[in-house]
Amino acid sequence: MPELPEVENTRRYLVEIGLPGKTIALATIGWANTVKHPSLEDFVLDLPGGTIQKVARRGKYLLAPLDTGQTWVLHLGMTGGLRIHPRTQPPPAMVRHTVDFTDGTQLRFIDPRKFGHLWLVDDPAQATGKMGPEPLSEDFNDAALALVLSNRTAPIKALLLEQHIIAGLGNLYADDALYRAGIHPERPASGLSPEEISRLRNSIVQALEHSLSQYDQSRRDHWPDPPFGLSPWLIPRSPDAPCVRCGSGTMEQVKVRARTTFYCPVCQPPTP
DNA sequence: AGTACGTCCTGATCGC
């Protein structure tokens, strides 16, 4: 379940371990469906020779522009993870794809469920599609959030998961943000007051930044092989667990758009 | 246009 903090953690890992500047020698794809563009044949033909200029992130996508002018785009899906090791080091379990560099190191794409995707494109938008504002950027303000939520009757939780509304949130951080904000996940989005929208925006930022700071510490503690485990979030994710926010409620579990959703009925009442 | 649901995947967990 890599969401924005996990993908950003991966980006920082890749930068710190020195991916920018490496030149690709060989791409080995173990599951053809992972490559979305161009064809598998063209992907493995065109990627080698490129030198990585930098590693950027847009939502949950990692963007690695090459000196060829094309951009190598990676999405970790639900179970994806990336590691760079010397090619001679035994690979971790569940490595689906590898990319060898000319300096003797190798990127390992670990992905048990094969939901990850790769692209090689001229324009990153070919891979990412239309994306909403980055929640940790200046573009993400109360007015912008209010605008995209207006006239939407869908549950607020469902909209938080749409990448063209806000980039980078997934199931866990959507729940965590709503929990921090004290907003019921099934409230119709258009029914939120300006105060609630402001609280929600702040809560999204806090949830993400809290997690990012934990990942920064974890990378320092475990360098050069930080663990894949998820950073602990505030919201208890088990039914009937005591609410750590109000201390009196017990967590409820429901499905919102087929996604497991937790909330505290006391902190997050169904009506304002 | 907005909303809802099925599909892809397989390791982990559950129930009998």
Next chain:
DNA sequence: TGCGATCAGGACGTAC
């Protein structure tokens, strides 16, 4: 103890 069924969900495609 073993084995089949179920669950997990990011993004996209399809249907209404």
